[in-house]
Amino acid sequence: MPRNKPGLSLSQLGFGLDAGRPLGNSPNAGTQAANEASSMRADDPGSGKPSQTLFSSFSDFVDPTGNLSFEGKAVISSTGVDFSNGKSYKISMAEMQVESVLGRGQFGTVHRVFHRPTRVTMALKEIRLELNQRALQQIIMELDVLHKARSPYIVDFYGAFFIESCVYYCMEYMDYESLDRLYPAGMPEGVLGKVALAVVRGLMFLKAELNIIHRDVKPTNILVNRRGEVKLCDFGVSGELNQSLAKTHVGCQSYMAPERIVGTNGPEGYTVQSDVWSLGLTLIEAATGRYPYGTQAFTNIFDQLNAIVNGEPPSLSSEQYSQGACDFVARCLAKNVGDRPAYTDMLRHPWMLEMDACAVDMEDWAARAHALYLARKQAAANK
Numbered sequence: 001m002p003r004n005k006p007g008l009s010l011s012q013l014g015f016g017l018d019a020g021r022p023l024g025n026s027p028n029a030g031t032q033a034a035n036e037a038s039s040m041r042a043d044d045p046g047s048g049k050p051s052q053t054l055f056s057s058f059s060d061f062v063d064p065t066g067n068l069s070f071e072g073k074a075v076i077s078s079t080g081v082d083f084s085n086g087k088s089y090k091i092s093m094a095e096m097q098v099e100s101v102l103g104r105g106q107f108g109t110v111h112r113v114f115h116r117p118t119r120v121t122m123a124l125k126e127i128r129l130e131l132n133q134r135a136l137q138q139i140i141m142e143l144d145v146l147h148k149a150r151s152p153y154i155v156d157f158y159g160a161f162f163i164e165s166c167v168y169y170c171m172e173y174m175d176y177e178s179l180d181r182l183y184p185a186g187m188p189e190g191v192l193g194k195v196a197l198a199v200v201r202g203l204m205f206l207k208a209e210l211n212i213i214h215r216d217v218k219p220t221n222i223l224v225n226r227r228g229e230v231k232l233c234d235f236g237v238s239g240e241l242n243q244s245l246a247k248t249h250v251g252c253q254s255y256m257a258p259e260r261i262v263g264t265n266g267p268e269g270y271t272v273q274s275d276v277w278s279l280g281l282t283l284i285e286a287a288t289g290r291y292p293y294g295t296q297a298f299t300n301i302f303d304q305l306n307a308i309v310n311g312e313p314p315s316l317s318s319e320q321y322s323q324g325a326c327d328f329v330a331r332c333l334a335k336n337v338g339d340r341p342a343y344t345d346m347l348r349h350p351w352m353l354e355m356d357a358c359a360v361d362m363e364d365w366a367a368r369a370h371a372l373y374l375a376r377k378q379a380a381a382n383k
């Protein structure tokens with residue numbers, strides 16, 4: 001299968017923030033993709049997919065005009081995603097005004113963009129992949145499940161499209177951004193409890209309603225807005241996308257559970273219990289303001305992974321947090337995967353019940369934490 005050239009960046013589409021990438025050469029990539037898709041059949045051996053996959057109902061996705069269409073939802077064409085089937089607007093790059101860079105991850109950049117026709121501010125995540133066109137289409141189709149992911153604890157998904165080898169993913173803009181930017185001063189127990197509740201509810205929704213395991217629970221994937229709402233993003237909805245990312249995934253901060261590092265469960269054996277470990281680690285990081293297996297304690301990544309697999313798990317300080325909070329986190333960080341609680345048990349834990357019942361002004365906390373973040377950012381810029 002031929003490999004694509006590097007994808008177009010926003011600057012090559014006429015947006016100014018991301019200059020300096022090599023220029024792709026196929027402005028009609030989306031149309032090509034749609035046309036290629038329209039010629040495929042469920043039983044097409046070239047698709048390399050067994051007939052019970054999404055391809056088996058391919059006629060639901062391809063309309064006579066050759067556009068790739070998700071029934072009642074989005075239509076992908078060279079200009080972007082058309083929501084006219086299900087919603088009354090259309091997303092295309094040309095209608096987006098790029099406002100700022102929200103952050104850069106391992107696989108691409110997230111921009112804040114303003115969609116002029118709807119006047120909606122969105123987060124646009126660009127994921128650069130070196131993949132063949134068909135794998136990209138598979139990713140887009142798998143991402144379609146995100147339209148069903150509607151929960152107060154999950155970042156809203158607006159649609160995805162691709163240009164050359166980049167997947168562009170439009171989602172709800174969370175104006176106070178990710179948890180890692182808000183916790184450096186630590187977190188009072190009430191706020192920690194509300195964050196834990198939101199994450200557990202989000203993870204439980206994904207599993208119960210969509211049969212999705214998140215696979216990447218960490219502070220940068222937990223977002224907060226000015227209403228003090230806490231929502232999850234970047235869950236592993238697309239197996240194809242996960243696979244293509246996993247090959248190059250070497251993070252310096254691992255939130256992976258011991259059994260994932262050792263690989264005892266195998267790639268198919270990933271269970272929700274591994275996400276529970278990542279949540280435990282995330283809660284300790286949020287409470288203390290730093291990653292628990294930080295580099296100051298370990299000289300290299302192998303020592304760090306060795307500590308996760310063979311060492312005692314970290315714990316919340318019983319001087320600063322209640323016994324209930326410490327117990328909840330300790331259960332999440334059980335070394336043995338079978339000893340970690342299920343989501344329903346977590347929600348019945350006395351600390352979760354207590355946190356659910358107590359009133360916490362999340363809006364006020366979020367505003368203060370965000371103001372501190374902006375002040376730190378300004379100070380760094382002035383240096």
Ligand SMILES: Nc1ncnc2c1ncn2[C@@H]1O[C@H](COP(=O)(O)OP(=O)(O)OP(=O)(O)O)[C@@H](O)[C@H]1O
Nearest residue numbers: 102103104105106107110123172173174177178220
């Ligand atoms: N919907 C959003 N609203 C506001 N900010 C966002 C949104 N999505 C992502 N961000 C910000 O953009 C940053 C980069 O996100 P991205 O998912 O690319 O990488 P990451 O999660 O930080 O790290 P990694 O690539 O290791 O997963 C995040 O850290 C977050 O602060």
Ligand SMILES: [Mg+2]
Nearest residue numbers: 105220221234
């Ligand atoms: Mg992320």
